[in-house]
Amino acid sequence: MKDDSFLKITGLSKSFGGVEALSNVSFDLKQGESLGIIGPNGSGKTTLVNLITGFVKPDSGKVFFRGKEITGKRPYTIANLGIARTFQMAKAFHHLPAFKNIIIPLRSPRVKTFRGAQYGERDDIAIDLLEEVGFERDSAVPLKTAKSLPHGYLKRLELARCMALRADVIILDELFSGMSMSEVASTLPIIEKLKEEGKTVVMIEHRLRELFRVVNCLIVLNFGQKIAEGSPAEVMGSEAVKAAYLGSEE
Amino acid sequence: MAGMLIYGLINSIIFALITIGFTLTFGISGIANFAHGAFYVAGAYISWHLLNSLGFPYPLAIAISVLVTGFFGAILYRFVLFRVRGVILSEVIATFGLGIGFLELFRCLGLTGYDYKLPKFVDGSLELLGVYVDYQRLIIIVLGAVLLLFLWFFTHHTKTGLAFRAIAQDEHTALNFGVESDRTAMLSLGMGGALAAIAAIAIMPLSLIAVEEGHHILILALAVGIVGGMESTMGVIVASLIFGLSQIIVATYLSPNYTMIVMLAAIILILLIRPSGLFGKFKELEERI
Amino acid sequence: MAKIRREKKDSNGKYRKERLDRGIKARSDTIFALTSYREALYLVVPRAVTIIGLLILPLVLDIWWTKVMIMACVIAILALSWDFIASAGMLSLGQALFFGAGGYLAGVLNYYWGLSPLYTIPIATIAGATVCTLLFLPVLRLRGIYFAMVTFAMPLILVRIIEATRIWGGIEGLSALTPLPNLWVSAYLVIAAVFACLFGFRRLMDSDYGLVLRGMMDNDQAVMAGGINIYWYKAQTLFIGSAAGAFIGAFMTHYYRIVGTSAFSIDYSILPVACTVVGGPGNFAGAMFGAFILVPLCEYLRAIGSWRIVLYSFLMVIFVVAVPEGIFNYLERKYHQFEHWVKTG
Numbered sequence: 109m110k111d112d113s114f115l116k117i118t119g120l121s122k123s124f125g126g127v128e129a130l131s132n133v134s135f136d137l138k139q140g141e142s143l144g145i146i147g148p149n150g151s152g153k154t155t156l157v158n159l160i161t162g163f164v165k166p167d168s169g170k171v172f173f174r175g176k177e178i179t180g181k182r183p184y185t186i187a188n189l190g191i192a193r194t195f196q197m198a199k200a201f202h203h204l205p206a207f208k209n210i211i212i213p214l215r216s217p218r219v220k221t222f223r224g225a226q227y228g229e230r231d232d233i234a235i236d237l238l239e240e241v242g243f244e245r246d247s248a249v250p251l252k253t254a255k256s257l258p259h260g261y262l263k264r265l266e267l268a269r270c271m272a273l274r275a276d277v278i279i280l281d282e283l284f285s286g287m288s289m290s291e292v293a294s295t296l297p298i299i300e301k302l303k304e305e306g307k308t309v310v311m312i313e314h315r316l317r318e319l320f321r322v323v324n325c326l327i328v329l330n331f332g333q334k335i336a337e338g339s340p341a342e343v344m345g346s347e348a349v350k351a352a353y354l355g356s357e358e
Numbered sequence: 359m360a361g362m363l364i365y366g367l368i369n370s371i372i373f374a375l376i377t378i379g380f381t382l383t384f385g386i387s388g389i390a391n392f393a394h395g396a397f398y399v400a401g402a403y404i405s406w407h408l409l410n411s412l413g414f415p416y417p418l419a420i421a422i423s424v425l426v427t428g429f430f431g432a433i434l435y436r437f438v439l440f441r442v443r444g445v446i447l448s449e450v451i452a453t454f455g456l457g458i459g460f461l462e463l464f465r466c467l468g469l470t471g472y473d474y475k476l477p478k479f480v481d482g483s484l485e486l487l488g489v490y491v492d493y494q495r496l497i498i499i500v501l502g503a504v505l506l507l508f509l510w511f512f513t514h515h516t517k518t519g520l521a522f523r524a525i526a527q528d529e530h531t532a533l534n535f536g537v538e539s540d541r542t543a544m545l546s547l548g549m550g551g552a553l554a555a556i557a558a559i560a561i562m563p564l565s566l567i568a569v570e571e572g573h574h575i576l577i578l579a580l581a582v583g584i585v586g587g588m589e590s591t592m593g594v595i596v597a598s599l600i601f602g603l604s605q606i607i608v609a610t611y612l613s614p615n616y617t618m619i620v621m622l623a624a625i626i627l628i629l630l631i632r633p634s635g636l637f638g639k640f641k642e643l644e645e646r647i
Numbered sequence: 648m649a650k651i652r653r654e655k656k657d658s659n660g661k662y663r664k665e666r667l668d669r670g671i672k673a674r675s676d677t678i679f680a681l682t683s684y685r686e687a688l689y690l691v692v693p694r695a696v697t698i699i700g701l702l703i704l705p706l707v708l709d710i711w712w713t714k715v716m717i718m719a720c721v722i723a724i725l726a727l728s729w730d731f732i733a734s735a736g737m738l739s740l741g742q743a744l745f746f747g748a749g750g751y752l753a754g755v756l757n758y759y760w761g762l763s764p765l766y767t768i769p770i771a772t773i774a775g776a777t778v779c780t781l782l783f784l785p786v787l788r789l790r791g792i793y794f795a796m797v798t799f800a801m802p803l804i805l806v807r808i809i810e811a812t813r814i815w816g817g818i819e820g821l822s823a824l825t826p827l828p829n830l831w832v833s834a835y836l837v838i839a840a841v842f843a844c845l846f847g848f849r850r851l852m853d854s855d856y857g858l859v860l861r862g863m864m865d866n867d868q869a870v871m872a873g874g875i876n877i878y879w880y881k882a883q884t885l886f887i888g889s890a891a892g893a894f895i896g897a898f899m900t901h902y903y904r905i906v907g908t909s910a911f912s913i914d915y916s917i918l919p920v921a922c923t924v925v926g927g928p929g930n931f932a933g934a935m936f937g938a939f940i941l942v943p944l945c946e947y948l949r950a951i952g953s954w955r956i957v958l959y960s961f962l963m964v965i966f967v968v969a970v971p972e973g974i975f976n977y978l979e980r981k982y983h984q985f986e987h988w989v990k991t992g
Contacts, residue, residue: 163868182871185876192872201861201865202866204865212869213874215858219874269869269872273873388792390795390796392740438964438968445971446738446790446791450795454799455920458956458960459961459964462953462956466953580799581804614811617811618804618811622801626782633788
């Protein structure tokens with residue numbers, strides 16, 4: 109196993125009915141690194157996540173994880189290999205109580221091998237995880253059905269579901285969008301802690317200040333193409349990025 | 359051989375006629391109309407009554423029954439499906455229940471026996487490549503071709519048709535552009551009903567009007583839709599040709615009893631190879647895998 | 648949850664009527680906090696009445712009504728199986744397929760090989776469920792509506808194949824099969840099966856396993872993101888559900904001593920759905936409740952012939968549009984609430 113390329117994608121392309129959502133994007137990520145992906149809306153960021161995690165099959169290009177090809181594998185297979193993701197639009201199980209939402213990933217084959225989490229015990233693990241992402245333990249919040257939770261909680265529920273998988277790569281698709289400033293402030297340390305634990309974090313984010321506190325390299329997408337790559341300082345200095353991204357947005 | 363081809367073609371057109379209303383509704387509104395068979399029988403039953411009980415002239419009876427059945431379709435949407443829109447479980451149960459309910463209602467109202475037969479449009483037959491083909495079947499061929507052309511023209515060149523396609527592609531975006539999704543869905547069910555009635559009136563003179571036809575037609579429409587791909591007109595045409603020709607071939611060389619096996623085998627095969635059908639292009643279907 | 652209903656006035660002041668949930672539910676719907684025997688009884692009585700009542704029924708009913716009760720149990724099992732499959736987001740319109748598969752397998756094993764019901768019923772249950780699951784395996788990848796269409800078409804196509812090719816006795820079917828020992832055995836066998844399905848399914852849905860199924864109905868993408876193979880879970884659900892259907896099909900084969908194309912008839916597809924919708928989908932008790940209302944009603948109305956089907960088809964549509972929660976859920980909600988007058992001024 110060649111550990112130097114931990115998560116590697118080469119020449120990934122995908123078009124939807126003639127519109128090229130992503131064309132020929134590559135990157136190489138080492139274990140423990142963290143990557144930020146930015147770009148204007150519709151630049152293919154979410155498509156990239158969908159391609160890596162198997163929710164969409166690429167037209168061409170390959171995805172490697174720990175040196176093994178995982179292109180076109182099913183989403184649950186990829187999740188079990190250790191790549192977890194959140195969804196941009198929070199996808200909670202609306203009819204289940206919040207903590208029961210976390211039990212579902214706890215039943216996955218991956219987590220079962222980590223801890224012998226048995227029936228009943230899983231409830232406690234779930235509530236612990238929710239506390240970690242800021243659900244007040246002794247309040248009624250973890251017991252409320254997901255549909256009654258405010259948006260910020262749903263996003264953090266996504267994060268908790270991701271953490272429950274104990275994945276090595278955590279892909280956060282615009283986690284902070286729709287969160288209040290204080291929620292962002294309290295969620296950021298959790299992500300930093302995940303990084304300290306050695307997790308590889310991939311973040312798609314519009315809030316650049318928070319993003320730069322976490323990531324040490326950055327990719328900029330525009331119209332499905334990678335227009336810049338490097339450290340945040342390098343990238344933000346590049347003329348191409350200024351023109352394409354910052355210039356067009358402001 | 360020529361006979362097999364001609365009858366295979368007729369058979370295929372019959373399949374396409376039966377299916378087109380069902381797939382049109384499904385393609386536009388996403389509603390699988392399990393009451394399609396009931397519409398089909400209703401179309402024929404109504405025109406039979408207009409013809410025999412009320413003594414209307416045949417063309418008028420046909421026009422009225424097509425309009426009335428289409429109206430039923432719109433009513434079904436407005437008063438039943440409208441209330442459960444988006445809950446697939448309820449949509450399916452509602453159309454399924456109404457379909458069976460109405461078919462059985464027709465049975466209770468006396469739709470059994472040999473009296474219920476629509477007259478042919480024109481009697482007589484024609485020799486074509488050494489095969490005798492009656493005028494009714496020729497009319498079916500022409501009607502099928504005209505309807506398919508009309509539908510193509512309708513969905514590509516009229517405002518309502520374009521709205522249909524817009525809704526089928528992306529309901530939310532279409533809403534933003536001022537297409538009324540409910541009105542369009544209602545129209546699609548109305549057109550589905552009317553098309554079922556047209557098919558019934560064209561095809562029924564070849565056999566008896568019977569309640570069983572309703573179930574039979576629904577199975578055929580489902581089979582064609584599943585094999586061809588639900589919302590694709592091209593899929594309907596290709597799947598109809600496959601079924602129409604293969605049934606004639608099987609019936610000629612093996613036995614007419616095996617025609618249903620062909621259908622089952624085709625469904626199972628297509629589900630194994632391409633679950634969304636030959637021309638199915640539902641993005642969600644494959645990409646959600 | 649307090650809800651204001653109506654107000655009244657008298658010499659002491661104004662009152663309003665308030666409806667409250669009984670405070671015995673803690674943490675979630677399935678964990679109760681009981682403080683007295685009275686509250687325990689309050690939970691136990693409805694369950695005890697159902698169990699004991701059903702066990703006593705064959706003893707007190709005459710033969711005709713016992714047969715009606717057996718029929719109600721049969722439909723109840725098909726309805727429970729439907730509700731179970733539906734709770735994983737799969738919409739079956741072809742319960743008759745499960746029923747017929749079990750029925751024909753038992754019939755063939757008994758007719759051609761002379762196996763006794765002791766063997767045919769278990770074999771038909773497992774084999775029938777396997778066949779049905781394998782048949783629908785490709786459809787599981789598609790949206791629910793496709794599943795509905797294929798399940799609807801399949802039994803009707805099979806009937807036509809059996810009729811046309813004259814296999815397994817053709818239209819006449821296989822007759823003179825080994826009967827079950829007597830009516831008591833039949834009655835208590837189905838009652839046991841109903842209980843096994845009802846309480847088994849309820850238990851399963853309350854477990855973490857059931858949680859995954861409920862999650863799939865809500866949002867299958869999120870379940871996949873949680874590392875769970877939804878197709879495997881759906882296949883398991885389908886297997887369990889179709890096993891229940893196949894079992895009762897095999898049972899009916901020996902009960903009637905004949906199996907024919909009527910085993911695939913549309914009645915066995917529509918009646919279970921009607922029962923579940925009228926009784927109330929989602930919690931299994933409703934499905935059983937519905938079966939015990941509709942089936943006796945149908946038998947009672949046998950005189951009106953095919954109007955029955957019209958009746959329960961339309962009843963089903965009315966319920967699904969107007970009363971989607973169903974009778975049972977409505978009654979349950981009322982049972983868990985009490986009303987009292989509170990002084991407002």
